[in-house]
Amino acid sequence: MTSLTTTWHRARRTAEPRPRFTNLVRAEWTKLWSLRSTIWVLSGSGLAVVAANANGAYADYRNLPHYDAAAQAAFTPGWAAFDAFTSLAATLAILAMSCVGAISVVGEYSSGLIRTTFTAVPARGAVMAAKIVVVTGVTTVFGALVAGISFWVSQAILSGRHAGLSTAEPGALRLVVASALLAPLCTIIGMALGALIRTTAATIVTAILVLLVLPTAMNENRYWGAVLAHTLPRVAWGRLTEIQEGAGPSIVSPFPWSVGGAWTVYAAWAIASILITIISVQRRDQ
Amino acid sequence: MIEALELTKRYGRTTAIHGLTFTVRPGHVTGFLGPNGAGKSTTLRMILGLHTPTSGDVTIDGRRFRDLPRGLRHVGALLDAGDVHGGRTALAQLTALAHSNAVPRRRVLEVIDLVGLSTVADRRIGTYSLGMRQRLGIATALLGDPPVLLFDEPLNGLDPEGVLWVRTLFHQLAAEGRTVFVSSHLMSEMEATADQLVVIGRGELIAAQSVADFAARATGAGVRVRSPHAVRLAADLSAEGATVRRQGADILEVSGMTAARIGELAYTHRCMLQELTTRNASLEAAFMELTADSVEYASHDA
Numbered sequence: 020m021t022s023l024t025t026t027w028h029r030a031r032r033t034a035e036p037r038p039r040f041t042n043l044v045r046a047e048w049t050k051l052w053s054l055r056s057t058i059w060v061l062s063g064s065g066l067a068v069v070a071a072n073a074n075g076a077y078a079d080y081r082n083l084p085h086y087d088a089a090a091q092a093a094f095t096p097g098w099a100a101f102d103a104f105t106s107l108a109a110t111l112a113i114l115a116m117s118c119v120g121a122i123s124v125v126g127e128y129s130s131g132l133i134r135t136t137f138t139a140v141p142a143r144g145a146v147m148a149a150k151i152v153v154v155t156g157v158t159t160v161f162g163a164l165v166a167g168i169s170f171w172v173s174q175a176i177l178s179g180r181h182a183g184l185s186t187a188e189p190g191a192l193r194l195v196v197a198s199a200l201l202a203p204l205c206t207i208i209g210m211a212l213g214a215l216i217r218t219t220a221a222t223i224v225t226a227i228l229v230l231l232v233l234p235t236a237m238n239e240n241r242y243w244g245a246v247l248a249h250t251l252p253r254v255a256w257g258r259l260t261e262i263q264e265g266a267g268p269s270i271v272s273p274f275p276w277s278v279g280g281a282w283t284v285y286a287a288w289a290i291a292s293i294l295i296t297i298i299s300v301q302r303r304d305q
Numbered sequence: 306m307i308e309a310l311e312l313t314k315r316y317g318r319t320t321a322i323h324g325l326t327f328t329v330r331p332g333h334v335t336g337f338l339g340p341n342g343a344g345k346s347t348t349l350r351m352i353l354g355l356h357t358p359t360s361g362d363v364t365i366d367g368r369r370f371r372d373l374p375r376g377l378r379h380v381g382a383l384l385d386a387g388d389v390h391g392g393r394t395a396l397a398q399l400t401a402l403a404h405s406n407a408v409p410r411r412r413v414l415e416v417i418d419l420v421g422l423s424t425v426a427d428r429r430i431g432t433y434s435l436g437m438r439q440r441l442g443i444a445t446a447l448l449g450d451p452p453v454l455l456f457d458e459p460l461n462g463l464d465p466e467g468v469l470w471v472r473t474l475f476h477q478l479a480a481e482g483r484t485v486f487v488s489s490h491l492m493s494e495m496e497a498t499a500d501q502l503v504v505i506g507r508g509e510l511i512a513a514q515s516v517a518d519f520a521a522r523a524t525g526a527g528v529r530v531r532s533p534h535a536v537r538l539a540a541d542l543s544a545e546g547a548t549v550r551r552q553g554a555d556i557l558e559v560s561g562m563t564a565a566r567i568g569e570l571a572y573t574h575r576c577m578l579q580e581l582t583t584r585n586a587s588l589e590a591a592f593m594e595l596t597a598d599s600v601e602y603a604s605h606d607a
Contacts, residue, residue: 053397
C-alpha cells in the first residue's frame with residue numbers, strides 16, 4: 020500500500036486540473052455504452068422502426084394495382100410519404116426513445132448511483148447537461164439513421180410501382196428531418212420526466228400518457244381540442260410529415276396550423292425539457 | 306477537517322438532525338456512532354451537499370462541498386455499497402467517475418488493485434457479493450486520492466479478513482494525515498477502528514471525545530465480589546479506599562480497587578470468597594447507557 024501514500028503526496032503537489040465540461044461528457048459517454056441494454060434497445064428499436072416502414076411500403080406495393088384509379092392517382096406523394104415513416108413506426112420510436120431518455124436519468128435514481136455521481140461531481144447541473152448532450156446526441160444519430168434508411172427503403176420498394184418519392188419532392192426532406200428529430204425530442208422529454216418523477220414505472224407511464232395517449236384523446240374538430248392537440252409533440256410530428264395538406268391519410272382539419280407552428284412545438288418541448296432536467300436536480304435533496 | 310455548526314434537518318414535521326455541532330480532525334479515524342435512525346446517514350449526506358440543511362452549516366476544509374465543481378480530489382465517500390448500477394462492470398464504473406474528475410486511468414487500475422478486485426474488475430457489479438461491493442465503494446472513495454474520507458457502515462458484509470484489512474487501511478489513511486470519518490451503529494466495530502468518536506442519538510449530539518474518554522464515562526466498571534462475609538468485607542474494603550455497593554445479602558460491587566487487591570485484603574481479613582469478577586467498562590456499555598434514551602426503534606419484551 021505504499022503506492023497509496025506516494026500518489027497522495029504527489030497529488031498534493033500537483034494542482035487540481037481545471038474542471039472541464041468535456042470530462043463530464045466523456046464520463047456520460049462511458050456510462051451510456053457500458054450498459055449492454057443501450058446497444059440492444061437502439062438496434063432492436065431501430066430495426067423495428069425500419070421494418071414497420073418497409074412493411075407498410077411492401078403492403079402498398081402489393082395492393083397498389085388493386086386500388087381504384089382515383090386512389091392510384093392520389094397515391095403519390097401523400098400515401099407514399101406516409102409509408103416513409105408510418106404512424107406505427109412513430110409510435111415505436113416515441114416509445115423506445117422516451118424510455119431511453121427516462122432510463123438514463125431514472126436508472127441513476129433507482130440504483131442510488133445518483134449519489135455516487137453527485138459526490139464525484141457536486142456541480143449537478145453540469146452533470147445533467149453532459150448527460151443531455153451524450154444521450155440526445157446518440158439518439159439524434161439514431162433518428163437520422165432510422166428516418167433516412169426508412170425513407171430510402173420504403174421509396175425503393177414503392178419505386179417498383181413507379182410510386183416512390185424522391186427527396187427533391189417538396190416536403191420530403193422535412194418529413195425525414197422531423198421524423199429523425201422525433202427521436203432526440205422524445206429522449207429529452209423522457210429525461211425531464213425522469214428527473215422530475217425519479218421512479219421508473221411512474222416515469223414511463225407518464226411518458227406514454229403524454230406522448231402517445233394524450234394525442235388520441237384530443238378532438239381536433241373542436242377549436243380548443245385542436246389548440247390543445249397542436250401543443251403535443253406527436254401531433255406536431257404528424258403536421259411536419261404531412262407532405263401536402265389533405266394528402267394521403269391526413270384529414271383536412273377545420274383548424275389547420277402551419278409548419279412553422281409545428282416546429283415551434285418541437286422547439287418549445289425540447290427547451291422546456293432541457294431546463295427541467297438541469298434545474299430540477301439543483302435544489303431537491305438527492 | 307469537517308466542521309458542522311448547528312446543523313439541523315427537518316423533513317416535513319420530523320426533525321432528523323437538531324443543532325448538531327462537531328469537528329472531525331485530520332490525522333485521526335473518527336467513529337460516527339448512533340443507534341439506527343439516529344441521523345448518521347442524513348448527516349453524511351448533508352456533509353456531501355446531497356441533502357440541504359434546514360439550518361446550520363457544514364464545511365470541509367472551510368468550504369461547502371456543493372460549491373466545489375468536482376469532488377473526488379477533495380472528499381472520497383462510500384455512502385452505500387448499493388449506490389452503483391448492477392449492469393456495469395467495476396472497471397466501467399470507476400472509469401466513468403475517473404473521466405468526470407480528470408483522474409488518470411493509471412489511478413483506476415491502482416485502486417482496483419488496492420482493494421483486491423483485479424480479477425473481477427470486468428465482471429458486472431450485479432454479480433458481486435456485498436463484501437465485493439464494499440471494496441468497490443472503498444476503491445471509489447480512494448479514486449481521487451482525497452484528504453477527507455467518509456464511510457457509512459463500511460464493515461457491513463465484509464468477512465473477518467476484510468474487516469481487518471479495512472481497519473488497517475483506515476489507520477494508514479489517518480496516519481498519512483487524512484481526515485477519516487466512519488459511521489457505525491455497532492460500538493464493538495469502532496472499538497478497534499476509531500480513536501475519536503462523535504456519538505449521536507435522535508439527531509442530537511451525545512458525545513464528541515476520544516474513545517478512551519468515552520469508555521471512562523461508562524458506569525458498571527469494577528469488581529463483583531460474592532462472599533458469605535459480605536458485610537465485614539465491605540467495611541474492610543471501604544477502609545482501604547474502595548467504593549463499595551451492597552447488592553443483596555452476599556454480593557458487593559466494588560470500584561476503585563483491582564480484583565487482585567480485593568483478593569489480598571479478603572485473605573488477610575479471613576473472608577471467604579465465592580466469586581471475584583472484574584467487569585471492564587466496555588465502549589459497548591458506555592454506548593448503550595448513553596444512547597438508551599435516544600433509541601429510535603427500541604425493542605420491548607412482550
